[in-house]
Amino acid sequence: xxxxxxxxxxxxxxxxxxxxxxxxxxxxxxxxxxxxxxxxxxxxxxxxxxxxxxxxxxxxxxxxxxxxxxxxxxxxxxxxxxxxxxxxxxxxxxxxxxxxxxxxxxxxxxxxxxxxxxxxxxxxxxxxxxxxxxxxxxxxxxxxxxxxxxxxxxxxxxxxxxxxxxxxxxxxxxxxxxxxxxxxxxxxxxxxxxxxxxxxxxx
Amino acid sequence: xxxxxxxxxxxxxxxxxxxxxxxxxxxxxxxxxxxxxxxxxxxxxxxxxxxxxxxxxxxxxxxxxxxxxxxxxxxxxxxxxxxxxxxxxxxxxxxxxxxxxxxxxxxxxxxxxxxxxxxxxxxxxxxxxxxxxxxxxxxxxxxxxxxxxxxxxxxxxxxxxxxxxxxxxxxxxxxxxxxxxxxxxxxxxxxxxxxxxxxxxxx
Amino acid sequence: xxxxxxxxxxxxxxxxxxxxxxxxxxxxxxxxxxxxxxxxxxxxxxxxxxxxxxxxxxxxxxxxxxxxxxxxxxxxxxxxxxxxxxxxxxxxxxxxxxxxxxxxxxxxxxxxxxxxxxxxxxxxxxxxxxxxxxxxxxxxxxxxxxxxxxxxxxxxxxxxxxxxxxxxxxxxxxxxxxxxxxxxxxxxxxxxxxxxxxxxxxx
Amino acid sequence: xxxxxxxxxxxxxxxxxxxxxxxxxxxxxxxxxxxxxxxxxxxxxxxxxxxxxxxxxxxxxxxxxxxxxxxxxxxxxxxxxxxxxxxxxxxxxxxxxxxxxxxxxxxxxxxxxxxxxxxxxxxxxxxxxxxxxxxxxxxxxxxxxxxxxxxxxxxxxxxxxxxxxxxxxxxxxxxxxxxxxxxxxxxxxxxxxxxxxxxxxxx
DNA sequence: CATGAATGAGCATTCATTCAT
DNA sequence: TATGAATGAATGCTCATTCAT
Numbered sequence: 001x002x003x004x005x006x007x008x009x010x011x012x013x014x015x016x017x018x019x020x021x022x023x024x025x026x027x028x029x030x031x032x033x034x035x036x037x038x039x040x041x042x043x044x045x046x047x048x049x050x051x052x053x054x055x056x057x058x059x060x061x062x063x064x065x066x067x068x069x070x071x072x073x074x075x076x077x078x079x080x081x082x083x084x085x086x087x088x089x090x091x092x093x094x095x096x097x098x099x100x101x102x103x104x105x106x107x108x109x110x111x112x113x114x115x116x117x118x119x120x121x122x123x124x125x126x127x128x129x130x131x132x133x134x135x136x137x138x139x140x141x142x143x144x145x146x147x148x149x150x151x152x153x154x155x156x157x158x159x160x161x162x163x164x165x166x167x168x169x170x171x172x173x174x175x176x177x178x179x180x181x182x183x184x185x186x187x188x189x190x191x192x193x194x195x196x197x198x199x200x201x202x203x
Numbered sequence: 204x205x206x207x208x209x210x211x212x213x214x215x216x217x218x219x220x221x222x223x224x225x226x227x228x229x230x231x232x233x234x235x236x237x238x239x240x241x242x243x244x245x246x247x248x249x250x251x252x253x254x255x256x257x258x259x260x261x262x263x264x265x266x267x268x269x270x271x272x273x274x275x276x277x278x279x280x281x282x283x284x285x286x287x288x289x290x291x292x293x294x295x296x297x298x299x300x301x302x303x304x305x306x307x308x309x310x311x312x313x314x315x316x317x318x319x320x321x322x323x324x325x326x327x328x329x330x331x332x333x334x335x336x337x338x339x340x341x342x343x344x345x346x347x348x349x350x351x352x353x354x355x356x357x358x359x360x361x362x363x364x365x366x367x368x369x370x371x372x373x374x375x376x377x378x379x380x381x382x383x384x385x386x387x388x389x390x391x392x393x394x395x396x397x398x399x400x401x402x403x404x405x406x
Numbered sequence: 407x408x409x410x411x412x413x414x415x416x417x418x419x420x421x422x423x424x425x426x427x428x429x430x431x432x433x434x435x436x437x438x439x440x441x442x443x444x445x446x447x448x449x450x451x452x453x454x455x456x457x458x459x460x461x462x463x464x465x466x467x468x469x470x471x472x473x474x475x476x477x478x479x480x481x482x483x484x485x486x487x488x489x490x491x492x493x494x495x496x497x498x499x500x501x502x503x504x505x506x507x508x509x510x511x512x513x514x515x516x517x518x519x520x521x522x523x524x525x526x527x528x529x530x531x532x533x534x535x536x537x538x539x540x541x542x543x544x545x546x547x548x549x550x551x552x553x554x555x556x557x558x559x560x561x562x563x564x565x566x567x568x569x570x571x572x573x574x575x576x577x578x579x580x581x582x583x584x585x586x587x588x589x590x591x592x593x594x595x596x597x598x599x600x601x602x603x604x605x606x607x608x609x
Numbered sequence: 610x611x612x613x614x615x616x617x618x619x620x621x622x623x624x625x626x627x628x629x630x631x632x633x634x635x636x637x638x639x640x641x642x643x644x645x646x647x648x649x650x651x652x653x654x655x656x657x658x659x660x661x662x663x664x665x666x667x668x669x670x671x672x673x674x675x676x677x678x679x680x681x682x683x684x685x686x687x688x689x690x691x692x693x694x695x696x697x698x699x700x701x702x703x704x705x706x707x708x709x710x711x712x713x714x715x716x717x718x719x720x721x722x723x724x725x726x727x728x729x730x731x732x733x734x735x736x737x738x739x740x741x742x743x744x745x746x747x748x749x750x751x752x753x754x755x756x757x758x759x760x761x762x763x764x765x766x767x768x769x770x771x772x773x774x775x776x777x778x779x780x781x782x783x784x785x786x787x788x789x790x791x792x793x794x795x796x797x798x799x800x801x802x803x804x805x806x807x808x809x810x811x812x
Numbered sequence: 813c814a815t816g817a818a819t820g821a822g823c824a825t826t827c828a829t830t831c832a833t
Numbered sequence: 834t835a836t837g838a839a840t841g842a843a844t845g846c847t848c849a850t851t852c853a854t
Binding site for chain 2: 031032034035115118151153154155156157158161162164165168169172173175176188192194195196197198199200201202
């Protein structure tokens with residue numbers, strides 16, 4: 001049950017299956033899905049590659065399961081935030097903070113989502129990726145829109161463009177953010193919100 | 204062997220070599236480098252895969268050449284802008300506009316840079332990627348810093364974080380920007396600058 | 407303990423072992439021995455593949471046991487017929503009728519015998535297949551020969567060829583005979599004997 | 610170009626592709642399709658297994674091509690015979706003689722047809738097997754039927770059963786007929802026709 | 813009797829690359 | 834320049850079998 005490497009504990013249900021998924025997620029995120037071989041995963045787990053197929057039907061299956069769990073969790077978290085009381089700005093704050101916190105806590109899943117969702121988007125078994133992404137987009141857009149209506153947010157910008165700019169900035173940070181570095185995720189979120197809200201110009 | 208000077212591979216500079224590089228760039232960008240086979244490229248070019256080795260030493264060679272030319276051009280363009288007269292804000296405007304214009308004009312090379320630079324970053328033959336990226340980063344930082352010193356830009360934000368936020372937003376747009384769509388690249392640039400400069404809040 | 411499909415009960419001793427052999431026989435016959443996996447058998451039996459090894463030493467073991475029982479039974483039946491009183495033609499009638507009846511009653515074992523005996527013929531542990539086949543051949547030849555000597559059967563044909571023609575026709579019918587169809591096995595036997603005895607020509 | 614074993618020349622177009630198909634046919638027929646590995650074929654051809662894929666898309670592809678060519682040829686031969694002048698009996702004679710001659714000349718393809726057509730019958734890409742078999746059956750049945758109408762053949766037997774009996778006997782002989790033995794194929798055909806026409810009984 | 817995890821050998825297939833022609 | 838045949842290493846996956854529990 002104890003992982004044989006000193007790696008930071010990866011989220012799993014304490015089961016062998018979950019343990020293997022954690023290893024796979026890390027490798028997929030680090031090397032890329034198609035550059036990661038089934039043997040790589042098995043080696044890291046200390047078993048033979050064929051033994052993985054006792055737990056999973058295919059390599060694709062592992063990727064799907066990792067992405068599915070991540071996206072379900074993410075949608076649930078965002079849905080909860082969007083349904084809370086408070087001003088649109090408060091809810092938007094929470095969305096951004098939660099996003100950076102997610103990058104901190106589940107960097108491999110986020111990286112996977114960033115790097116592989118385009119490749120995998122066309123596969124029928126991965127249709128949930130596009131669908132969930134769309135639901136998330138609608139949630140964020142509804143908060144942005146609500147902010148315009150209350151007068152908190154500017155109304156002279158294309159909301160859909162604003163969303164894309166923000167989404168790309170937030171999730172791209174998985175590429176340079178180091179969960180074990182001294183720059184904390186809530187500091188990053190604060191800095192981003194400060195720039196986003198107040199703008200780059202002085203005065 | 205065709206001389207390699209003054210040629211724009213992605214725009215097929217008339218040479219067979221450049222034509223092949225353009226095909227490779229498009230496929231690498233669309234499917235990903237490792238998902239693109241040498242045979243894919245050859246098929247698209249109407250020759251057999253083995254024949255490609257008349258023009259290039261390896262598949263990696265093609266990627267390197269595409270990235271090298273792109274990054275050299277990009278650095279040259281940014282260097283020219285940074286050296287011009289005008290306020291920091293004017294020069295920053297030009298950097299952003301040039302970036303979005305580059306995405307418009309050379310989407311495949313930009314996508315390649317976005318998607319593959321992390322993977323190849325460790326390879327010795329691709330050290331120019333990291334080096335050029337660093338030079339570009341210094342250029343942008345110098346403009347941002349100059350803006351702080353002239354009082355145009357806020358000075359209560361971490362400049363290095365600001366740079367990363369901007370860089371990620373700008374280049375990530377290659378994933379959704381459509382060069383043949385009705386949303387023009389200079390409009391995108393204007394919208395982004397409007398949001399970035401003025402901030403998201405009203406008033 | 408109860409099989410999960412409504413399949414017609416296959417001959418077995420009422421034991422778990424016999425039940426499993428019945429499932430194996432059906433699958434071996436239907437898909438072919440090498441195309442049937444141990445897991446297929448286990449799935450059909452509602453257990454895990456490893457659990458089969460509680461009952462059998464190997465997959466080959468199952469095939470051997472199925473074939474052995476079938477061939478022993480078949481040889482016993484033919485031996486009894488050949489030892490009975492009556493004319494050679496009467497005994498030959500019985501041989502043919504018994505063969506078609508066997509196809510009706512144990513189609514899976516017959517199919518296995520037809521399809522796999524060539525493949526396993528070389529294996530040392532399956533030498534009983536060739537030996538029993540030879541004994542059966544001698545029995546049939548003795549009846550045919552007796553018929554020639556009594557003058558019932560023609561003597562201008564190669565007996566060994568005649569035997570092969572008949573054997574092949576009889577056992578090949580397992581491929582198209584349907585035990586649950588409306589064409590009964592004894593009708594098939596009668597038709598075959600009518601053609602074989604009287605010939606195809608009119609008059 | 611010269612095969613390295615002393616094997617009897619297998620039908621092919623003198624091309625490398627045809628040569629490889631001949632080797633595959635022989636191995637498929639001898640060991641069974643699923644028991645034959647692509648390495649077996651490659652070994653026999655003196656190349657590496659991967660190199661086979663320069664010539665064929667898959668192992669299944671090889672089987673399909675072998676079967677397709679065989680069945681097309683067989684149908685063509687039978688079609689020509691059925692269309693000739695002469696009595697039904699003469700045409701039936703020709704059908705049987707041609708069948709045994711085919712077994713002599715192309716034993717591997719015939720064995721493949723006998724052993725694998727059932728397995729492969731369900732695959733969509735092999736639908737030609739069933740279709741061609743049906744055409745051949747109709748041809749034979751038309752000749753048998755014509756013989757009944759001219760009064761040459763008995764009319765008290767089920768024609769479809771008669772066809773199956775004959776078909777099975779003829780093609781099953783591929784299992785024991787030795788093309789290089791002293792028993793010639795036309796002798797086998799004569800013996801079979803003698804038994805079939807005149808019947809087994811004396812007088 | 814059965815499970816569940818694992819083995820280890822093997823399989824069809826892919827693919828960048830080489831090279832004689 | 835390009836072809837066509839081949840290499841050789843690797844890849845995802847299968848499967849009979851073992852064994853501690």
